[in-house]
Amino acid sequence: MISGASKTIVHLDLDSFFVSVERLHNSALNNLPVLVGGTSSRGVVASCSYEARRFGIHSGMPMRMAMQLCPEAIVIKGDSSRYSKYSDIITEIIKEEVPLFEKTSIDEFYADLSGMDRFFGCYKMATEMRDKIIRETGLPISFGLSTNKTVAKVATGEAKPNNRLEVPRGTEKPFLAPLLVRKIPMVGDKTGLLLNRMGIRHIHTLQQMPLPVMEKAMGKNGISLWHKANGVDPSPIVPYQERKSISLERTFQKDTTDVLKLDTLIVAMAESLAFQLRQGNKLSACVTVKIRYSDFNTYTLQKRIPYTSNDDKLIDISKELFKKLYERRLLVRLIGLKFSHLVGGGHQINLFEDSAEKIRLYQAMDRMRQRFGSDAVKRAKTLESKSLDRANPFNGMAPAIMAHRRQ
Missing domain, CATH: 3.40.1170.60 (MutS, DNA mismatch repair protein, domain I)
Incomplete structure (x- = not known):
């Protein structure tokens, strides 16, 4: 440990x-x-x-x-x-x-x-x-201070609104004990329901559970949850690095003027990149289409848009830009698509534009892609396109977009 x-x-x-x-x-x-x-x-x-x-x-x-x-x-x-x-x-x-x-x-x-207490005082x-x-x-903000991320986050929740709370070293376990298990960050509705069925409503009950019982009931998640309930969380701070863009390109083995093929590929690229945005809890405010012709001349066209990770909106903009940029008389060697001007917080901001039905649809599609790969769910138009699956550039940076966080 x-x-x-x-x-x-x-x-x-x-x-x-x-x-x-x-x-x-x-x-x-x-x-x-x-x-x-x-x-x-x-x-x-x-x-x-x-x-x-x-x-x-x-x-x-x-x-x-x-x-x-x-x-x-x-x-x-x-x-x-x-x-x-x-x-x-x-x-x-x-x-x-x-x-x-x-x-x-x-x-x-x-x-x-860490270490600032020797020079300045961490709480100060x-x-x-x-x-x-x-x-x-001019904005209200709360903070929690403790020895790890879990206890600090729970402390913030207890401090709100617009306040502060320190949980000193050695007091993490008694601080957590009287609280409901749903206060632990990794406990959502499904996990909370499972714990309640086990007779666990408060953290002190979870603290007293034998670790092998939690492992048997919930696997690795049970072990992690037990440690967090006991005030132990080794999760490191992940240094902040703002990724400015994500992109995909496809070079054809044989230069083409097949408009249907090109249009289908643009849709597939937009769909793949939109999924990556949602996985990284990101939104894009700029779409760029790139075309390289057989004479190696390369052209790009971009458009600023309201922040979104919505498939439908990003596909429509991508197709619009491609249509404006493409000169039908020339053979195409390469086509590319880039989403840039990225910001975080997509799981909340997307709620401005999507209906409850569309959010549930994206949740279901993204769960299938997470489990079986990004090609598991595709639009009928792109069924014949080759796989665009690749490592998600945001892995490890943020939770999935649709995991709603109650502020």
Whole structure:
């Protein structure tokens, strides 16, 4: 077992981030139940104010249900570019203050403050960093400080809203003990239900379970869960590196003017790259199509778009650009597609544009691709195209897009 005794980790999470940004630009929204997300009756809640949460509303809930619970709620369609701007500002502040940090979503960060207690004091340093973020952005933010990522994240949840909490070394286990098992980050609805069936509702019960029993019931996840319940988490901070683009190219063995073949390949590429975006919890704001002709002259055309990882939108834009760029009288040697201007936080931002039905469809398709490969689910148009499967460039960087996180 790897001990986290030498570590000091801070977890920072912006409170109701999208709602808080909207309130910066419209103070009339203060102290009111506010919902950010899809504005149609088929839309989904991406973020909600604490006033709305008192009615039982949470992110990922169908907007229709939320409005039934709180008819007086104010519904706002999200502005992804505005939220990304504030996220970038906060990222730069944290980058200036700490040598090692991890950005897990548009509004959530971990930072390693190990060793700082000898020179400055970790709690004081985290507090001053939080104060600087509030001062320079006007946004509320909470943090938890402890010896590992799990305990720090749980502490943040207990500190909210707009507060801070330290769990000193040696007190991790008693701090966690009285809390519900669903407070542990890796426990979702399905795992929570399984634990409840085992008679485990609070973390102290899980702490007392024999490790072999948890392993038998849940495999490796059971072992990891037991360790986290006991305040042990060796997970490292993954240094923040923003990937700016992802792309695919295909060079033909024989130059072609087959328009149907080219159009089919563009669709297949867009579909594959969109899946990679969702797996990396990313969104793109720029699409670029590239064509190299038989004379080796290469041309590109790009278009800025609202942030998205939606297959349908990205395919339509890709086809539109290809149609404008392609000169039918010339043989094509290579075709490429690139999605750039990437930002994180897709699991929330995509809720602005997608209906509950479409989200469930993407969830189902992506689960099939995760299990059986990216070619497991394809549009009928691309069935004859060769596999575009490759290693996902975002692996290990972030959770899948549709794993809704309750803020």
